[in-house]
Amino acid sequence: MSLSAKLARLLKSARKTQVAKSVLRVKHEDTPRARSLGVLSNVFLHLHPAKINRDAVAYNYTWGMGGMTFYVYLVLVFTGALLMFYYHPSKVVAYRDILYLENDVPFGKLLRNMHRWGAHLMVIMVQLHMFRVFLTGSYKKPREFNWVVGVILLVLTLLLSFTGYLLPDDQLGFWAVTVGTNMARATPLLGNEGPFGPQLGMTPYNDVRFGLLGGSIVDSNALLRAYIWHCIAIPILASLFMIVHFWRVRKDGGISGPAPVMLESEIPQPREP
């Protein structure tokens, strides 16, 4: 008996043990039933249907952008959690932590680079995903609400990137966030330089910018707030909306296409109100 045949027999008998059966639950066979159950009975895969449109698996329809955006998000959560081991959101040590990370932590530089470029990649991919969804008309009935959830996720992605920009506490982040939050000063009604702001009693010490920064300048409170928004609040919000987004993809009838083309003569007549 050859080695590969021996290995195959060993694997087969291993699958019959009580342990393997309790873990896998589904028999590993080349049958439609086993293939379907393999997806449906797996907690990580069960957001997929058992079967999908045969033309949807080709790259050209979806560009894979939504799925890759989610994957990059997972990479960012993973690298971000590792970065948190080496970072203190305090004005005294934040910058030094980055220097330490870059120069002394094994693979620290790679870790930071992956987090940085992953973030840029996510922003790019999320825009291309939206572009594809628009071009294929996938926001149309019955998927209108999922497009709205997608827009919220786009905004959350940008906010995640923006709040992360300040954390190295270097000139680049400091001035970018200064420029960004200075605009909040001009919020109508809620900013001290915005229309009708002063009339409503807004000053640099009580307006919406003060709330964002925890002060009137980008300083230690702003760093702490950016950190908490970046590492806790927005990831939780984004995860919640992603759950809704993926759930609705399934509930709204799965992926939108490639659908058979519809002709102009087939437009249903609108019902009279």
Add this chain to the structure above:
Amino acid sequence: MDLHQLWTILATPDNVPIVLLALAVPFYTWYGLRQSFANDRLIAQLEADPALARTHHRKTQPWRPEWDREVHVWPYLLRIEFLAALIVTVILLVWSILLNAPLEEPANPNLTMNPSKAPWYFVGLQEMLVYFDPWLAGVVIPFLIIVGLMAIPYIDTNPLGSGYYTFKQRKAAILTFLFGFLGLWLTMIFIGVFVRGPGWMWFWPGATWDHNRLVFEVNRDLPFGALFLAAYTAAAAWAIHKLITLTPFHRKIHARMSRFQYLVMQFFLILMLALPLKILLRQLFRIKYLLVTPWFNI
């Protein structure tokens, strides 16, 4: 031509993603439109031949009657997802090995960076600061972009083109989106990143950033601005109405809209067209404000 300056801008680590974007967006625009045109040819063929339309599977993808319409997710989709994850990981790893994330000097409130730019995805809004006051450029316009995007599914009453690429059946929608995405959002980002230099002055790509450059421009406000704004609104509304009722097909789609849907669509389209108009007025005629009031200026 200062190639060194050009290279400095292009090779700034945080600008590399925008170089990537400048390659990816034209590619995917072509990639999507190519499939749109292929479907449009199929649609034309089916419209010309009703008998074929009844029997055809109505896709440009290859098809044989004995094929299943659906395939199993395991393995046909999962293996692609796994492959995509691997490829993205490799790209991200190689990118991270080759290029270091930027780290400047420690934050110093007493030393202003010149130019001090927002992260690239907000640079488009920063560029709008040239043309609008901060309450508009930084607060109202982003808010309207978000609300406008959310409104799209509820004001697009065209039932065609759901789930397949097409240009012919959705000309108005696709041209509007391309105008907003490529013509406004990305163009503003590219101008902000590659063209704006010290003092947020205009330096064509390849021009040397001169930190001592002075520009003597006197901006003026438009007289009778309220009248101009009213005239623009009326003209834009009329032009948009003409455009979306240009052909019998577009009139049919228009007839499906409620009064409210129509007004919301007009509102966003008029505002969208106002952005390039204000940019042109500013760049060509040095107009700072169209409307001056004691509380705010537009």
